[in-house]
Amino acid sequence: MRRSPRNLRIACDHRGLTHFGGIYFFHEFLQLLQLRDFLARHLSYPRRNHRYRLSQMILALVYPLVLGLDRLETTSFLRSNGTFQYLTGLPGLRYQAVNRDWEMADFEHRPHGWPQARRFVVARRFIPEEEAQTTLFTLGRYVYRAWVTNRSLTPAGVWHFYDGRAGMEPRTGELREDFALRKIPTASFAANALYLEIIRLAYNLVTAFQRNCLQESWQNLTLAKLRHKLFWLPGELTRPQNRPVLRLRESPMLRDLTNDGMAKTRKLKPLQL
Secondary structure, three states: OOOOOOOOOOOOOOOOEEOOOOHHHHHHHHHHHOHHHHHHHHOOOOOOOOOOOHHHHHHHHHHHHHHOOOOOOOHHHHHHOHHHHHHHOOOOOOOEEOOOOEEEEEEEEOOOOOOOOEEEEEEEEEOOOOOOOOOOOEEOOEEEEEEEEOOOOOHHHHHHHHHHHHOHHHHHHHHHHHOOOOOOOOOOHHHHHHHHHHHHHHHHHHHHHHHHHOOHHHOOOOHHHHHHHHHOOOEEEEOHHHOOEEEOOOOHHHHHHHHHHHHHHOOOOOOOO
16 A cells, blocks of 8 residues: 655745636637726716726626626426316327327317317327336326417427427526526615626527637537536646646547637627717
8 A cells, every 4th residue: 555645845826826727728719809998998887986897897707607606695296186177187189190109189168267169289198018117197008298279280390399498497497597596686676687697698608609719519518518618627727938828628529629629719700889
């Protein structure tokens, strides 16, 4: 068993280390867009303290949001819902196939207490024996989805319409969990409104960075995954021959990402209005 070194000296005087080496690529993206100058030209906000420019203050909030430094100071009940289970297994429904796996039907029903009947659209998919049966929205060997709607679309049209709207739920969740939207920071409406606008700006900048500077396989990563894979890379800033060099860990994947990403980034043009 190897012994630990007894002559190891610990020095707390290294100024070139960072936990956020990969954020340089995002920073270079903003630099080439000349975002700070763009904000300075097109934003005005009256305030008493002019020590810092508004563009500087906004970017000072955007970077912590992107890096995850967010501190500024179920539907399972439907399994036992009798109405839902009744509707999804209503005898006499005529299902029609809408794709390889799903079939759909629609009907009108007036639950107790409702002033009038409403249109219900139901989709079901057969669960093969080799597939594990889910515990939500199931009846027999079928899994179900249902919508109550007043739209005059076909059943498949209703599905696609509401799925498009439901696509906002993951986005809302990402804003809440990854962009520090879980807690509203102040008791001032105006300040909170500005904070939400900065969060929206940070989200749009990260998305634009992914689409314009990263490889296709990286473009759909959430911000949380992007932090772990790129922004939080440990790095060391050195100056051999008085030239700044950001040293990252040895990795062919990182080398390809760096070469490809920086080449794409340097083709960008500054923002213009």
